[in-house]
Amino acid sequence: xxxxxxxxxxxxxxxxxxxxxxxxxxxxxxxxxxxxxxxxxxxxxxxxxxxxxxxxxxxxxxxxxxxxxxxxxxxxxxxxxxxxxxxxxxxxxxxxxxxxxxxxxxxxxxxxxxxxxxxxxxxxxxxxxxxxxxxxxxxxxxxxxxxxxxxxxxxxxxxxxxxxxxxx
Numbered sequence: 001x002x003x004x005x006x007x008x009x010x011x012x013x014x015x016x017x018x019x020x021x022x023x024x025x026x027x028x029x030x031x032x033x034x035x036x037x038x039x040x041x042x043x044x045x046x047x048x049x050x051x052x053x054x055x056x057x058x059x060x061x062x063x064x065x066x067x068x069x070x071x072x073x074x075x076x077x078x079x080x081x082x083x084x085x086x087x088x089x090x091x092x093x094x095x096x097x098x099x100x101x102x103x104x105x106x107x108x109x110x111x112x113x114x115x116x117x118x119x120x121x122x123x124x125x126x127x128x129x130x131x132x133x134x135x136x137x138x139x140x141x142x143x144x145x146x147x148x149x150x151x152x153x154x155x156x157x158x159x160x161x162x163x164x165x166x167x168x
Contacts, residue, residue, distance in 0.1 A: 012037065013049055020046045021065060022095050058103070065096045115165045122164065126157040 010018075012033065019029045026039040026046075037045070069092045076085055130150055137146075 013045070016042060016046050017049060018068060020050075021061065022091055058099070062096065062099050062103075065092060065099070068092060069096065118164050119161045122157065122161045126153065 015033065016029060016037075019032065020042075024032075026042040029042045030037055030039045033042075069089060072085075072089055072092065076089070130153060134146060141149075
């Protein structure tokens with residue numbers, strides 16, 4: 001596995017969170033910390049850090065990753081860009097992009113479900129309204145005229161439903 005140099009001046013907790021956020025195993029994190037922290041302790045400490053109180057929501061984690069990436073890129077401005085720094089920043093960017101892709105997929109699925117529910121509900125409302133109108137007007141309008149009006153109403157309803165759909 002590629003070695004990622006640990007940043008100088010960062011606490012062990014900061015390093016644990018950063019590596020865990022990159023989905024690196026507890027064993028690998030322990031190895032990268034020179035064995036100073038056992039894999040079991042890595043798991044426990046990361047769990048303690050991430051579950052302590054009102055820690056981070058998924059959006060906050062994404063913001064933390066963006067902030068880490070931004071801080072590291074700003075710190076690198078004055079430094080000579082080397083392969084290790086570039087690899088580290090690319091790993092942060094990849095983790096962040098993966099999280100954003102996953103959120104986009106969930107959002108798209110939720111929008112599809114929402115759109116289906118809106119369409120179904122509006123369709124039920126139209127059917128209910130048409131049944132009411134047919135009962136109320138059955139003596140005043142002939143069946144053939146009624147069928148034409150229902151077709152027009154359904155076309156109008158389909159257009160109204162389409163207009164309420166949310167694009168993902």
